[in-house]
Amino acid sequence: MITIDIHAHLTSSRHLDPENPIDLGFLESMSxxxxxxxxxxxxxxxxMDRGGIQITVIQGHAPNSGVLNVNDDVAxxxxxxxDRLAAFAGVNPFEGKKAVEELERCVKELGFKGCGEFGYxxxxxxxxxxxxxxxxxxxxxxxxxxxxxxxxAPLKYGSPVPLDEVAMMYPDLKIIAAHCGFPWYMxxxxxxxxxxxxxxxxxxxxxxxxxxxIRMQVIFPFLNLGTDRVLFGSDFPVVRPSQYAPYVRKxxxxxxxxxxxxxxxxxxxxxxxxxxxxxxRLLKLDTTGxxx
Numbered sequence: 498m499i500t501i502d503i504h505a506h507l508t509s510s511r512h513l514d515p516e517n518p519i520d521l522g523f524l525e526s527m528s529x530x531x532x533x534x535x536x537x538x539x540x541x542x543x544x545m546d547r548g549g550i551q552i553t554v555i556q557g558h559a560p561n562s563g564v565l566n567v568n569d570d571v572a573x574x575x576x577x578x579x580d581r582l583a584a585f586a587g588v589n590p591f592e593g594k595k596a597v598e599e600l601e602r603c604v605k606e607l608g609f610k611g612c613g614e615f616g617y618x619x620x621x622x623x624x625x626x627x628x629x630x631x632x633x634x635x636x637x638x639x640x641x642x643x644x645x646x647x648x649x650a651p652l653k654y655g656s657p658v659p660l661d662e663v664a665m666m667y668p669d670l671k672i673i674a675a676h677c678g679f680p681w682y683m684x685x686x687x688x689x690x691x692x693x694x695x696x697x698x699x700x701x702x703x704x705x706x707x708x709x710x711i712r713m714q715v716i717f718p719f720l721n722l723g724t725d726r727v728l729f730g731s732d733f734p735v736v737r738p739s740q741y742a743p744y745v746r747k748x749x750x751x752x753x754x755x756x757x758x759x760x761x762x763x764x765x766x767x768x769x770x771x772x773x774x775x776x777x778r779l780l781k782l783d784t785t786g787x788x789x
Contacts, residue, residue: 498769499784500746501776502545502553502738504614504640504675504700504730507536507574512565517649530734537734538574542581547739549746551773552580552782553731554610557587559642561617563649568599572607583780585613585640590624597627604635610780613640614675617650620659629667638671638779640698643678643685657685664692671779673728676701677715686718689726696779699771700730703741717750721760724767728776746772 510532530537545553555571558564566587575582586603588596603609612632618625620641632639643657657678664672673696678685689695697719702712719727729745731738746768750760777784 499552499773499777500548500550500729500742501773501780501782502550502731502733502742503673503728503776504698505541505553505555505733505738506558506564506614506735507538507541507555507571508532508558508564508734509536510534512567512570514563514565517561517563536570536574538578541733541738542578544733544738545581548737548742550738550742551784553582553733553738554776554780555582555584556614556640557585557612559587559614559617559650560589560591561650561654562614562647568603568607568609572603572609575608583782584609585611587614588612588628590618590622590628593624594627597631600628600631601635604637609637610782611637611639611673613638613673614642615639616642616675617646617654619654620663625663629663629670632671633667633669638673638696640673640675642676643674644676644681644701645679655681657681657688660685660695661688661691664688664695668692668694670694672696673698673779675730676732677719679715682715682718686722689719689722693726696726696728696775698728698730699745701732701735703731703736703744713748713750713754716748717754717758717760720750720763720767721758724763724770725775727771728779729772742772 557566571584575584586600586609588600590596644655646655675698731741749763
């Protein structure tokens with residue numbers, strides 16, 4: 498079965514936002530890498546090969562994240578590796594009509610598969626509504642940041658609770674909530690339990706500083722809701738896909754964990770859906786030529 502990383506980023510020092518300086522020390526300490534002038538494309542491809550990942554989706558950067566969106570640069574990279582890479586459009590809703598037009602251009606002209614990473618703002622701000630409506634019109638999902646935020650954005654904008662209202666107002670909007678909403682993973686699990694149009698990715702949970710017991714506690718509530726809306730993601734370069742993909746691929750709650758948390762047995766078919774089947778269906782990807 499194909500493995501798809503739904504959540505990765507390509508960041509270069511040339512595209513840091515001069516009006517919203519990012520804490521480079523924070524970013525580099527999280528990734529363990531130095532942010533260079535060029536995009537680390539070769540490193541990403543190498544990580545994919547080592548982790549058995551066939552396709553990676555490059556996300557744009559959320560407003561207020563300290564990094565500019567560079568959709569045309571990402572599109573050029575995807576064109577060089579069309580069988581390995583796909584992309585979501587980064588847009589800034591504060592730009593109004595321009596943001597909506599950019600989203601449409603990215604999907605219709607550049608072949609992008611969705612919108613994201615969105616967030617780092619009030620999700621109920623009226624300026625976000627045209628973006629949601631355009632995603633519905635284009636029939637593409639939107640990936641929204643939930644959970645811990647960079648120092649450039651208030652922590653309150655990581656709460657998954659407003660996502661419930663967005664999903665309620667727009668039941669036809671396909672939403673991917675990033676990072677399991679950590680540390681508010683139970684709140685996000687409640688949203689998924691209420692809203693069938695919300696998916697979740699497990700990205701960024703592979704950071705070395707997170708104890709494995711906590712990592713399992715974060716992921717398992719979503720498995721208990723069913724595996725049809727759980728997506729593998731790494732959040733490269735913060736997490737190394739070569740290490741995290743094998744971990745998620747082999748994740749199996751043991752008998753004690755299943756009894757304590759009421760978890761069902763995780764089958765190989767479930768794992769195949771999480772690692773790529775769900776993403777392929779959601780993004781309408783043709784994976785007939787992909788290999789394991």
